[in-house]
Every structure is written in C-alpha cells, then in structure tokens.
Amino acid sequence: MSSHEAISPEELALLYDEHSAAVHRLAFSLLSQRQEAEDLTHDVFVRLQRGGFDSNRGEIRQYLLLLTRSMGLNRINKHRNRRRILERFRPAHCQQDPIDLQAVDSRFRLEQALAQLSSREQQILAMNYHQDISQSNIAASLQLPLGTVKTISRRALLKLRHALSSQEEN
Known part of the structure; x- marks a missing residue:
C-alpha cells in the first residue's frame, strides 16, 4: 500500500x-x-x-x-x-416556562469571569459557595492555613467583581 x-x-x-x-x-x-x-x-x-x-x-x-x-x-x-x-437553555423547573435570557447571559458572564481565576481560586470559591463548606473546613481539607484560604477567597472575589464590571462596560 x-x-x-x-x-x-x-x-x-x-x-x-x-x-x-x-x-x-x-x-x-x-x-x-x-x-x-x-x-x-x-x-x-x-x-x-x-x-x-x-x-x-x-x-x-x-x-x-x-x-x-x-x-x-x-x-x-x-x-x-x-x-x-x-x-x-433548558428551564430548570418547568419545560413550559420561558427562557430567562437575562439569567442565561448573567450565567455566561459569570462563567467567563470564573475561567479567568486560577484553579486554586476556583476550587476554594466552589467549596465555599457551591458546596457550602466553611473557610475553616476548606483550610483543613486543603491543608492550608485559614488566613491563606481567606486571602485567596477575598482576592478571587475581587477579581470576579472586576471582571464582571469590565464585562458590563463593554
């Protein structure tokens, strides 16, 4: 061949x-x-x-x-x-409800902003806000000092705020 x-x-x-x-x-x-x-x-x-x-x-x-x-x-x-x-684009609770395009847009902008964070920042925010784990428990599970977790969390939230406000201006 x-x-x-x-x-x-x-x-x-x-x-x-x-x-x-x-x-x-x-x-x-x-x-x-x-x-x-x-x-x-x-x-x-x-x-x-x-x-x-x-x-x-x-x-x-x-x-x-x-x-x-x-x-x-x-x-x-x-x-x-x-x-x-x-x-x-699928409504969460009922298939006959109209799609909330503003919510979809907000979710998309949030995902874009989250993608700009480091994996560690994403992990800590996800544990804190999605899994509802306290910062002290996050520190224990990641074997980090509590102050480090708090600092990373605060900086990540500031980065998110900045990214989202920058998106709104555009």
Whole structure:
C-alpha cells in the first residue's frame, strides 16, 4: 500500500477483516455504547479509505487505533458540548416556562469571569459557595492555613467583581 493514496475496496475489506475487532473494542471502551462504537468503527474505515495513512510513518494498526481514539474523543467532546448547551437553555423547573435570557447571559458572564481565576481560586470559591463548606473546613481539607484560604477567597472575589464590571462596560 503506497502512502497517502486512497485504498481500493479489496484492500479495505482485507484491512477491515484484520483490524475491525481491535478498532471496535477501543471504540466501545471510549463510548460505552454498542451502536456508537459500531458507528465509530465504520467512520474510521471510511476515513482510512479516503486516504491519509502513510506507511512510512508507522504500522496500519497503530494508525487505526490512534484514529479511533482521536475520532472517539471528538465525539465525546461534541456530545458533552451539545449537552452543556441544552442544559444552559433548558428551564430548570418547568419545560413550559420561558427562557430567562437575562439569567442565561448573567450565567455566561459569570462563567467567563470564573475561567479567568486560577484553579486554586476556583476550587476554594466552589467549596465555599457551591458546596457550602466553611473557610475553616476548606483550610483543613486543603491543608492550608485559614488566613491563606481567606486571602485567596477575598482576592478571587475581587477579581470576579472586576471582571464582571469590565464585562458590563463593554
């Protein structure tokens, strides 16, 4: 098989017979659903038939498994992003309630502002405000001095306030 050329149907059939079980096993381990794994396996071999495999760069089996992993992770991310979008616009309590676009916008701006914080700042604020854990218990669980937790929390809240007020000005 020469590099970067489309694969003939006969070659594809042979490669499918030889490698489809391994591709399907990996697809199923990533996606955990039989139909999704079968679809991914099919899509991997369709992609292979179109070309792109370079025999000078490695073995076909490694290429197929790498392609399966990459395409599988793309599907997972696509589903996750779709779910996030649907959850963001789905009313929380009743499906017939209108969507509160102002609340959606506020939530989006808050998430943008939170993304600007360090992971430690996000963690402490989440523990304090989402999980309702006291600062002294946060300090104990993170093995930090209480003063450090208070300082990080205060600075993070100031950063949030600044980020949100900057967004309102724009």
